[in-house]
Amino acid sequence: xxxxxxxxxxxxxxxxxxxxSCEERNGSxxxxxxxxxxxxxxxxxxxDRGTIGGVPVTDAHERGGEVFHICTAPVPxxxxxxxxxxxxxxxxxxxxxxxxxxxxxxxYKLFGAHNVxxxxxxxxxxxxxxxxxxxxxxxxxxxxxxRAVRRDLPVTEVHTDHExxxxxxxxxxxxxxxxxxxxVFIGGGEIDSCTCCGTHCAKTGEVGYIRIADAQKYKSGVxxxxxxxxxxxxEAAAITRSMTNIAxxxxxxxxxxxxxxxxxxxxxxxxxxxxxxxxxxxxxxIAAGSADEAAVLLRPELSAADVKLLxxxxxxxxxxxxxxxxxxxxxxCYCAMRREGETMQMNELIKSVNAxxxxxGGGSPAFAQGRTDKxxxxxxxxxxxxxxxxxx
Ligand SMILES: [Zn+2]
Numbered sequence: 001x002x003x004x005x006x007x008x009x010x011x012x013x014x015x016x017x018x019x020x021s022c023e024e025r026n027g028s029x030x031x032x033x034x035x036x037x038x039x040x041x042x043x044x045x046x047x048d049r050g051t052i053g054g055v056p057v058t059d060a061h062e063r064g065g066e067v068f069h070i071c072t073a074p075v076p077x078x079x080x081x082x083x084x085x086x087x088x089x090x091x092x093x094x095x096x097x098x099x100x101x102x103x104x105x106x107x108y109k110l111f112g113a114h115n116v117x118x119x120x121x122x123x124x125x126x127x128x129x130x131x132x133x134x135x136x137x138x139x140x141x142x143x144x145x146x147r148a149v150r151r152d153l154p155v156t157e158v159h160t161d162h163e164x165x166x167x168x169x170x171x172x173x174x175x176x177x178x179x180x181x182x183x184v185f186i187g188g189g190e191i192d193s194c195t196c197c198g199t200h201c202a203k204t205g206e207v208g209y210i211r212i213a214d215a216q217k218y219k220s221g222v223x224x225x226x227x228x229x230x231x232x233x234x235e236a237a238a239i240t241r242s243m244t245n246i247a248x249x250x251x252x253x254x255x256x257x258x259x260x261x262x263x264x265x266x267x268x269x270x271x272x273x274x275x276x277x278x279x280x281x282x283x284x285x286i287a288a289g290s291a292d293e294a295a296v297l298l299r300p301e302l303s304a305a306d307v308k309l310l311x312x313x314x315x316x317x318x319x320x321x322x323x324x325x326x327x328x329x330x331x332x333c334y335c336a337m338r339r340e341g342e343t344m345q346m347n348e349l350i351k352s353v354n355a356x357x358x359x360x361g362g363g364s365p366a367f368a369q370g371r372t373d374k375x376x377x378x379x380x381x382x383x384x385x386x387x388x389x390x391x392x
Pocket of ligand 1: 043097098101184196197198199200
């Protein structure tokens with residue numbers, strides 16, 4: 001069984017070990033050592049990285065008490081090697097794992113919420129709780145977690161067996177029956193107590209800062225995205241810089257930014273309504289000036305919504321059938337509409353337009369629309385005008 005040095009404090013960053021075995025598997029090499037500082041994946045925490053005799057370790061798993069290190073090249077069996085740890089990655093994982101215990105323990109104590117899921121990825125970590133927490137509750141949870149960070153409470157552990165487990169009051173018990181169950185206490189159990197196989201900080205102060213980044217309703221509870229330590233500080237600093245730049249672009253302060261955004265949204269809404277009214281008026285004027293019963297118009301300045309507005313105006317005025325071409329990113333959008341009582345099939349008409357433009361679209365006998373990547377010419381409009389006149 002591999003001697004596991006990864007639970008020690010302060011963190012052991014390297015050790016000497018003997019290579020017990022090395023086997024090729026799927027292009028990589030699975031290496032077992034007499035001892036290791038490299039934590040294998042477990043308890044929701046990803047594996048450490050490091051080197052064995054200079055060979056990079058990209059992953060590690062535990063099976064039957066042995067740690068299998070996934071290496072990019074073979075190492076000689078029986079050799080004495082130096083095992084080194086990617087310390088930055090470990091400290092980040094330990095801070096996030098300890099932070100996870102603190103958030104989960106406090107969510108249970110403050111709101112009776114149980115942790116029902118934990119996931120730690122390279123660039124984010126989530127906790128799933130079975131009780132929904134609103135923004136006010138999440139703020140309180142974050143504040144209490146950071147208060148516990150500042151108190152620099154001890155993170156301690158005891159080892160027990162399955163029978164001994166019953167004598168401890170703990171938030172979350174492992175389902176496994178094992179001879180060696182590890183219970184981790186934060187602040188002697190005041191903040192949290194939980195069975196766990198991950199790596200942790202020695203004191204809560206080492207977590208540095210716990211930041212709740214986002215939360216979404218998840219089943220009947222909530223999923224919380226959080227970060228800790230250096231990662232949380234980097235994220236908070238990046239967001240502060242972004243907010244400052246956005247506030248400057250609105251000529252306001254960060255504090256006044258929400259009000260400035262609401263004002264800009266209101267103004268944009270009013271401008272859109274005004275533009276629609278004016279487009280409707282413009283369409284009415286164009287329609288009044290068109291005497292054709294087969295109205296085919298080419299107006300590249302109009303959007304897909306606008307061409308429908310113009311087609312409606314045309315059939316309300318003199319047109320029995322209207323076909324309007326608008327503009328669309330170098331190509332064209334178009335729609336066909338008939339006056340009530342007309343029998344020409346607009347979906348069939350659009351098929352003919354699609355055949356000429358190489359575009360796509362369809363609709364009902366009363367209204368159809370399409371789009372093409374190619375620009376539409378006056379010649380094509382003239383062809384369609386003749387086609388509609390003959391078909392009417
Ligand atoms: Zn843990």
